[in-house]
Amino acid sequence: MKQLDVTTTMTTIPFVSRKETQSALQKELDNSPYKIVVLDDDPTGIQTVHGISVYTDWEKDSIKQGFSEENSMFFILTNSRSFTEKETTTAHEEIAKRVQEVSDEENIPYVIISRGDSTLRGHYPLETEVLKDTIEANSAVSFDGEVIIPFFKEGGRFTIDNVHYVQDGDVLVPAGQTEFAKDRTFGFQSSHLGEWVEEKTEGRFTKEQTIYISLDDLRHQRVEKIKDQLLKASSFQKIVVNAVGYEDVEVFSTAFLQALKAGKQFLCRSAAALTKVLGGIPDKALLTRQDLVDAGTTNGGLIAVGSHVQKTTQQLGHLLESGLVKGIEFDVHLVLDEEKFQNETKRVRLACEEAIANGQSVVYYTRRERLDLGENMKEEELKLSVKISDAVTSIVKDLQVKPSYIVAKGGITSSSIGTEGLSVKRADVMGQVKPGIPVWKTGEESKFPGSAYVIFPGNVGQPKTLKDVVEVLEGK
Known part of the structure; x- marks a missing residue:
C-alpha cells in the first residue's frame, strides 16, 4: 500500500461544518439514557477528555459509583495491554458481569467502549469477544455488531478508504508498515481494517462481511443511510468507520445513537476520539x-x-x-x-x-x-x-x-x-x-x-x- 501526502490527501476531502454535526449530535445526546463505560487498556485513553472520572479497579462499588455520577461517562483502567491472555480474559469477565449487574440494579442502560491503541496494538479480538460472551450469558442482550474506529486526530491516526494510516511528518504511512505493526506481542500485517479484522480473527470474520462507513457518506452527513447500515448489522458483524476529523465521528455517533434507540446492540473498539464524542466532552485549552x-x-x-x-x-x-x-x-x-x-x-x-x-x-x-x-x-x-x-x-x-x-x-x-x-x-x-x-x-x-x-x-x-x-x- 502507498504512503499518502498529508496536505494533498486532506485537501481532497470535502469540508463539513462542525457546527452542523455537533448540533445534530447534541440532540441525540440530550435524549440518550445510556451510561458510557470505557474500559481502557492503558491510561492514555483519556487523552481527549476532561472532567471525567477514572477508576483504577473494577470492584462492584467502583462501578456503582461510576453509574451514579452525573457525567454520562466514566473510565475503568484495566491496564490489560500488559496482561497475559489469561489475565485479560479473567479481568473482562469480571468487569462485564459487574457492569451488567449494576445496570440491572440501577435500571440504567449502558454502552461499553473497549478503548484500544490507535496503532492497532492490544488484545483484539479477545477483549471484545469476552465482553460479548459474558454479557450475553448474563442478560437478554444479543450483540448485533462491533464498531471499529481507531481514528485519533491528535496522534495523527486517520482511516481513509478503509485503510488505517499513521502520520509521520508530511506523509501518512499505512499502519501495517509502521514499527507498531512489528510489536513482538501484538504485531500485525494488514492496514486495510477489513483485512486486519480477518487477520486478527483468523478468518472467522472476513473483509467481505464487514460493514464500511464511508468518508463520503460521513462528509455529506447521510445520517439515515449510515443508520440503515447499522440497522442491518447482525451476529456481531464488524463495522469499520472511516474518519479524518471529529466531524466524521460526530456524524457517525448521531446515526449510532439513533440505531441504539431503534433497539440495536453494539460493542465498540475504538481509540480515544469516540470517547470524547459520545461523552459529549467540549474542547478545552491546554493546561499551563x-x-x-x-x-x-x-x-x-x-x-x-x-x-x-x-x-x-x-x-x-x-x-x-x-x-x-x-x-x-x-x-x-x-x-x-x-x-x-x-x-x-x-x-x-x-x-x-x-x-x-x-x-x-x-x-x-x-x-x-x-x-x-x-x-x-x-x-x-x-x-x-x-x-x-x-x-x-x-x-x-x-x-x-x-x-x-x-x-x-x-x-x-x-x-x-x-x-x-x-x-x-x-x-x-x-x-x-x-x-x-x-x-x-x-x-x-x-x-x-x-x-x-x-x-x-x-x-x-x-x-x-x-x-x-x-x-x-x-x-x-
Whole structure:
C-alpha cells in the first residue's frame, strides 16, 4: 500500500461544518439514557477528555459509583495491554458481569467502549469477544455488531478508504508498515481494517462481511443511510468507520445513537476520539504550569520513561540534550540477576531523591536496547517486561520526597506508576498539557494527593514534544 501526502490527501476531502454535526449530535445526546463505560487498556485513553472520572479497579462499588455520577461517562483502567491472555480474559469477565449487574440494579442502560491503541496494538479480538460472551450469558442482550474506529486526530491516526494510516511528518504511512505493526506481542500485517479484522480473527470474520462507513457518506452527513447500515448489522458483524476529523465521528455517533434507540446492540473498539464524542466532552485549552504545579514548591519534578518505541527514544534524546533535567539510565537488563537488579533499582531511586530534594528535575529511563530472549518467547518476554515495569514503578512507590510534578512516558509505565506507584484509586482528568497528552489530578487516597500526573503515551507527539511538555512544567 502507498504512503499518502498529508496536505494533498486532506485537501481532497470535502469540508463539513462542525457546527452542523455537533448540533445534530447534541440532540441525540440530550435524549440518550445510556451510561458510557470505557474500559481502557492503558491510561492514555483519556487523552481527549476532561472532567471525567477514572477508576483504577473494577470492584462492584467502583462501578456503582461510576453509574451514579452525573457525567454520562466514566473510565475503568484495566491496564490489560500488559496482561497475559489469561489475565485479560479473567479481568473482562469480571468487569462485564459487574457492569451488567449494576445496570440491572440501577435500571440504567449502558454502552461499553473497549478503548484500544490507535496503532492497532492490544488484545483484539479477545477483549471484545469476552465482553460479548459474558454479557450475553448474563442478560437478554444479543450483540448485533462491533464498531471499529481507531481514528485519533491528535496522534495523527486517520482511516481513509478503509485503510488505517499513521502520520509521520508530511506523509501518512499505512499502519501495517509502521514499527507498531512489528510489536513482538501484538504485531500485525494488514492496514486495510477489513483485512486486519480477518487477520486478527483468523478468518472467522472476513473483509467481505464487514460493514464500511464511508468518508463520503460521513462528509455529506447521510445520517439515515449510515443508520440503515447499522440497522442491518447482525451476529456481531464488524463495522469499520472511516474518519479524518471529529466531524466524521460526530456524524457517525448521531446515526449510532439513533440505531441504539431503534433497539440495536453494539460493542465498540475504538481509540480515544469516540470517547470524547459520545461523552459529549467540549474542547478545552491546554493546561499551563499554573494549572499543574503548586506555586510554593521548591522541589524538582520527576519524569519516568519506560516505552521503547522509536518515537519515545527520539523524544528522550531531545529532552536530555536540552539540559532541562538530569538524566539517569536504569539498566533493566540486570533483571536476569535478582541481586544486581535490586541494587540497580535502589541506586536509581536514591539518585532521583537527591536531585528532587535539591530542586533539580530528573528523568530516569530504561536502557534503550530491548531485552530479546529469542524466537517463540513472547509470553516470557511479557512476564519479564512486567517485572521491569514493577521496578520502574517501585522507584515512585518508595520515593521519600514529593516531586513538584510527575510525568510517565509509555502506556504500561504510566498505568503502573499511577495505580501502584502513586496508589491512585480514582482520579479526575484535568485535561491535556499538549494534544493527546492527558493529566490526572490524583485522589486524596494517593501517595501524593492532589498532584498533577502527566500521562504521556509512548507513540504520541513529535521528536521535541517531551521537551516541550517539560518546558511547560518548568515554566520555561
